[in-house]
Amino acid sequence: MNIVRENGFAELNTGADPKSRAAQFLVSLCWGFKNRVEKMSNLKLLVYPEKPFDNYFSPLPGTTIEPILHWCAAIPGADFIFLETKLDYSCRKFCLMWYAGDQAIQAENDFYSRSIQDAPALFGEDAILLNYHLEAFVLLARSALDISSTLFGWALPDPFPRNRYDSFNKLIKRLLSVGGQLEIASSFEKLRDDPKSWLSILVGRENGRSLRDKIAHQTEFPLEYMELNPPSEKESAVVFINDDCFLTLQEFINVVRFGVVEGFMSLEKICSDHLLAIANKE
Numbered sequence: 001m002n003i004v005r006e007n008g009f010a011e012l013n014t015g016a017d018p019k020s021r022a023a024q025f026l027v028s029l030c031w032g033f034k035n036r037v038e039k040m041s042n043l044k045l046l047v048y049p050e051k052p053f054d055n056y057f058s059p060l061p062g063t064t065i066e067p068i069l070h071w072c073a074a075i076p077g078a079d080f081i082f083l084e085t086k087l088d089y090s091c092r093k094f095c096l097m098w099y100a101g102d103q104a105i106q107a108e109n110d111f112y113s114r115s116i117q118d119a120p121a122l123f124g125e126d127a128i129l130l131n132y133h134l135e136a137f138v139l140l141a142r143s144a145l146d147i148s149s150t151l152f153g154w155a156l157p158d159p160f161p162r163n164r165y166d167s168f169n170k171l172i173k174r175l176l177s178v179g180g181q182l183e184i185a186s187s188f189e190k191l192r193d194d195p196k197s198w199l200s201i202l203v204g205r206e207n208g209r210s211l212r213d214k215i216a217h218q219t220e221f222p223l224e225y226m227e228l229n230p231p232s233e234k235e236s237a238v239v240f241i242n243d244d245c246f247l248t249l250q251e252f253i254n255v256v257r258f259g260v261v262e263g264f265m266s267l268e269k270i271c272s273d274h275l276l277a278i279a280n281k282e
Helices: 021-039 042-047 066-074 080-114 124-155 168-177 184-193 198-202 211-217 249-281
Strands: 002-006 009-013 223-227 235-242 245-248
Touching (some): 080 249, 184 198, 198 211, 198 249, 235 249
Antiparallel strands (some): 002 009
């Protein structure tokens, strides 16, 4: 009995009568394993943990377009391995972002429970730990979007000017430039006009730098404490998006992490529909 490799999979040669029950069983076992491997999702198998994103999203980000990329491998100019790698990297960074958000909430809760809640004084090790998680949260969210822009820049339908993008900011600017010719552009236009949206926080508005850019190039994370429910006198953690606009810390984390994943999935949906339409014409 020996194993023969064909197309990268192990095939079993028993050397026995192929009509025997043992041979039939072994062959069916090998083919069953082969079919299982072919149907496995790389994202579910290698990228996502057991309960990604607190089981909030179904289907999971990336799992709609992932099998379509396999079908589109024969499209001229499609570098399937490169695009699938970009998809894996992006989705893994979404997981890192989500984890950083959870850790930031836990770190702030731990600090707040030990502080004088009428006047919390965040400094030293507590400040380092909390700022570490918050800055990682923002930077990972933007990184995931930037990496995904390569896939979307290739897969968005006409009249989007397809190109090799490595910046989500440039991708969105090009998307908005086609205006009403792509329906999804209007939803991103509304997000850009809202200073408290995930898009404004991570990518920026038409005028002015994003919070992500400020953190990366100008300042530290803008976390402060202020009284939100007078006359309780207790102060709560808030994030200042700009001088006159803020969100509570919990609101900020949820706006960014849910918004980023939902924004990714909206682009994934339109790209998947476009690629399926191409495949059906072949």
